[in-house]
Amino acid sequence: MTAQSVKNLGKSFKYAASGFAYVFKHERNFRIQVVAAVLVIILMIVFPLRTLERIALSLVITFVLVLELINTIMEKIVDILKPRIHHYVEIIKDMMAAAVLIASVGALVVGLLIFWPYLF
Template sequence: MKDKKRKIGFSYAWNGIKEIAKTERNFRIHLLATFLTVAAGFLFKLTMVEWAIIVLTIGLVLMVEVTNTAIEKLIDYLRPEIHPTAKIIKDVAAGAVLIAAIIAAIIGLLIFLPKLHILF
C-alpha cells in the first residue's frame, strides 16, 4: 500500500510540473535558461563543485518560480476580483523569483566569466 501512495504522490507532483511547464511562460523561460546553462557547463567543462553550485542555483530558481505560481493561482482562486492585498501578495511572491533570478545570474557570471578566455 505504501508503494502505491508514493507513486500517486509522485504522479501528482509530476502533473504539477507538467501543468506549470505547459501554462506558465516564465517557467518555460527558466527552463530555457537551464538548458543553456547546462550546455555551457559541458562546453566549459565545469568542475564537480561548480556543477553542484549550478544545479543548486537552478533548483532554487525553479522551486521559487513554482511556489510563486502556486501562490498566484491560490490568490486568483480565493480572490478572483482585484483586491489591493491580493496584489501585494502576488507582487511579493514575484519579488522572490526576481531575487532568485538575480542571484542565479550573479552565480553564473562568477562561474562562467573566468572561463570565457577559452573562446578568445
C-alpha cells in the same frame, strides 16, 4: 520496500509530473526558466567545472524553479481571494514576483562568475 509503498511512490511521481506539466504549459516565465536551466546544464557538461561550481549551479537552478512554482501556487491562491476581498492581494503577487526576480538575478550572477573564465 513493499509493493504498496512502491505503488504509492509511483503515484507521487505521477502527481508531481502532472503538476510540472501544468505549470510548464500555463506559465511562460517557468518555461523560460526551464530553457535557461537546460542551457546551463549543457554548459556544465561542456566545460570542465569543479565539483563545487556544479553544486552551486545545480542549487541556484533548483532554487529559481522551486520559487517560481511557489510563486504560481501563491498566485492561484490569492486569485481566489480577488482584490475586492483584500487590498493585499496585489501586493502579495508583486512581492512573490520580486522574490523570483531576486533569485533569478542572483542565479545569473552565480552563472556569470562561474562561466566567465570559460567564455571570455
